[in-house]
Amino acid sequence: MGGGAVADRPRSAPRTRRAGSAGAKDSSMAKKVTGYLKLQVPAGAANPSPPIGPALGQRGLNIMEFCKAFNAQTQQMEKGSPIPVVITIYADRSFTFEMRTPPVSFFLKKAAGIQSGAKATGRDHVGAVTKAQVREIAEKKLKDFNTDDIDSAMRMIEGSARSMGLDVKE
Structure with missing residues (x-):
């Protein structure tokens, strides 16, 4: 078959462009x-x-x-x-x-009126937040979470509260 290197490439193989051959199309790309x-x-x-x-x-x-x-x-x-x-x-x-919205810990500290969380998690209790406050925080943070369910978001925030030494009250 005439044509040199073209005969070595099967017809179904895609043609590849050399680097820099895109030309003016680069300006429209991201x-x-x-x-x-x-x-x-x-x-x-x-x-x-x-x-x-x-x-x-x-x-x-x-x-x-x-x-x-x-x-x-x-x-x-x-x-x-x-x-x-x-x-x-x-x-x-x-x-x-x-x-993004501020971190959950910022909202929890503000709601509980404390400066920082517990130094020894699980033993020290530095304050408390209500379920209503947790729901309010969950509504603010919902767009940043990997869930659309408010109850799941509330459970995540309650876990953060417990790890900070806050009690979650009804």
Whole structure:
């Protein structure tokens, strides 16, 4: 069969493109994600000092751009509440970020009126929360949990409360 190397490839085998042959189609494709960064930042208090500055700086991201955008989006929230944020880092050093709700422990400490959980879990009891408070927390956190069932979310929160040394009352 004439044609050299083409005869060696079976007809059913797919043709492969060489790297860089996509041409102008690259601009319509999604940006290449190079990594993710998870941080917990106080609402309305993002600044370039540690831990935010070094974490973003070593990845080549614009620190002030993140701080301004984060503070603008969290200005309606309670100042100082810890906001988990997942930053998606792209190859061109741009980024997007997604904010989650504050951790369950933050809500539980606020509901029980305590500064910190028990030092010795299982032995020390530092406070109590009611089922109504647990339900309220579950409703706030439901979108971050891996369930859509409020009762399952309540059980998860009750477990967190017990591990913090809180009693769950009716």
